[in-house]
Amino acid sequence: MDTKKSEIRTKNIINTSIIGIVVNICLVILKSIFGMIAGSIAMLLDALNNLTDVTSSVVTIIGLNWSKKQPDEEHPMGHGRIEYISAIIVSIIIIYAGASAGLESINKIFNPMNPDYRGYTIIIVIISIITKCILGSFVKKRGELNKSPALIASGQDAINDCFVSVAVLISALLSVFADIHIDAFIGLLISLWIMKSGFELFLEDLKDLLGRRADRTLAKQIKSYINSFDEVEDVHDLVLHNYGPDRFIGSVVIDVDENMTATNIYTLSHYIKDDVLDAYNVILSAIGICVVSSTTKDMREEIIRRLEHIDGILQVHGIHIDNEKHLIDLDIIISFDDPYPDATLDHAYMHMAESFPEYTIDIHSDRDI
Structure with a gap:
């Protein structure tokens, strides 16, 4: 990541977190005091x-x-994934707090003690609801702008807290105006809500550690950008590895004319790497080359037309045709939703063998990344 952009991102996240800390400490003090009263x-x-x-x-x-x-x-790729670990720690803290609260609520259900709500207590709860809604929206928006999973998690949790406080408000209103006391049951519902939020955040953050797919929009933009170079005839096999929020290192394969010299290819690759880094903050550690010939253009198009009509095949690329050795080498992408990917691959082999019987066919199955 660009040093200046990284510093700005860090500053924004820390400032947002500090605002959240100050606001929540104030709410903790107010709610604790009036809750005990x-x-x-x-x-x-x-x-x-x-x-x-x-x-x-x-x-x-x-x-x-x-x-x-x-x-x-x-850790040659840096320590960016620590942010994902910190987000998981946050979710575990939320789950633990919810479980502890649940046990205390159950205890109060079996050993009831009717609360004594007053008008000022209700006002404090209403102020809390408004404050948490504003804070949650602010923190979540800042998290999305700065691509911080921990901030997004904290913001969503704050928004969820609004509903928790609404439940407390309902309990207080029923106690004051109807002499109905459901405080302990509301406490149990709150604890379940807290645990639910924690588990959802935990599972979401776990996806990043396991290797979540890179944003499709980003991948399409990078492919389109590389394809805009005049010398590039096609772009495929883009792989992006995530080493923290907004930290991607990847590789890609480009199709170029077989008459390009090694020097031309090197210069083109150099420009592509620099431009993609500047435009998308993505490091392309490797650019593979697939050479194509104008003499086989019609045959390539025929292969694509025939194979992409097979259900389950999303794309055909990396086609190399050697007319002297009578060899066709190509890659296909089979959908993750295809229940029988091996059968689809066999179907592709059979279709190619029937269409080009004089050629040896070699098909590689790529992942839909």
Whole structure:
């Protein structure tokens, strides 16, 4: 990532996290004080929920700072994935807080103690709802702008907290105006909501560590950009490896005319690498070359037309035709949704053998990346 852009991103994330910390500490103090005065387990658990947000923001800052460490011998691609780990830690904290709150709520259900809500308590809860909605939207938007999974998680959690506080408000209103006391049950619902949010965030963050597909829009833009070079006839086999938010290293294969010299190809590859880095902040560590001949253009188009009509085949590329050795070598992309990919590959072989019986066929199955 560009150093200046990286510094701006880091500053934005830290500033946003600090704002979240300050706002949530204020809410924790207010809800704890008035929750104890009212004897409301639901309000105290809502305060605990805000305390987990404070912890989440602190973990986000720590994780971000660690992710900025320079590459070393053991981590040559840097430490950017620490941000994903910090986001998972945040989700685990949320799950633990929800489970603890649930146990306390169950205890209050079997050992009830009616809360004493007052008008000022209700006002505090309403202020909390408005504050958390504004904060959640702000943090999530800043997370999306700065591509920070931890900030996005914290922002979504804050938005979810609005619904938690609404449940507390309903409990308070029923207690004051109808003398109906459901505080402990609301507390249990809050704990379940907290755990649900935590599990959802955990599973979402886990996808990044396992290797989530790169954004299709980004991949299409890079392919289209490379294809805009006059010397490039086709672009395929783009692979992007994620080493942290907005940190991609990848490779690609381009089709060029067989008459291009090694010097021409080197110059073209150099320009493509530099331009893609400047335009999309993606490092292309390797550019493979597939040579094509104008004399086989019609045959190539016929191969594509025949194979792309087979259900399950998304794309045909990397076609190399050697008329002297009577060899056809090509790649196909089979959809992940195809229940029988091996059968689809066999179908492609059979179709090619029937269409070009005098040629030896070699088909490689690529992944839809």
